[in-house]
Amino acid sequence: MDKEARDLLNMTDRLESDEAGLVxxxxxxxxxxxxxETIKSGTALRVEVACAGKGTVTFTVVSGAAKTAKRVDCTQPMTNGFxxxxxxxxxxxxADSPEEDRxxxxxIMGRIS
Known part of the structure; x- marks a missing residue:
């Protein structure tokens, strides 16, 4: 199921084309x-997440006092970004989910230029 989620993000092509901005x-x-632990404070990022399977996943991004959580429905084949x-x-x-084996x-996180 991880491969299905990576395919939703078109990860292979993006990793090859955006090495400079990739975090x-x-x-x-x-x-x-x-x-x-190598990121600098004040770095602006675009975070994109996806999941596949049956259930939901809550993705949480944390840096110092900054924290953002995004709950994603894995039955919907789409990416979510912030x-x-x-x-x-x-x-x-x-990542956390009540349906962890499903x-x-x-x-993918990249710098906003």
Whole structure:
């Protein structure tokens, strides 16, 4: 199911074409978290998330005091995006779902230029 979610984001093509602006991309275990401690505070990002399967996933992005959560319906084959500005020298993206074995996840975060 993670591959289905990555396909929704067209991740393979985007990773090849946008290396300079890319901050992080991948799939998350549910529940799970990926952490980047190399980001600078005040970095403006575009975060796009997708999931596949049966259920919902809540994606949460956290940096310092900044936090944004987005609940995604995995039965709807679409991506969900939002802007986020880091507020500290670390960036975490988390995924959580009550249907953890029935969903796959994908995310991509890039700098807004």
């Amino acid at each position: 992080a991309a991948g799939s998350l275990a549910v529940p799970g978290e990926n952490l980047d 802007d986020f500005t880091t507020a500290g020298p670390s960036l975490a993206i988390q 969903v796959g996840t994908a995310y």
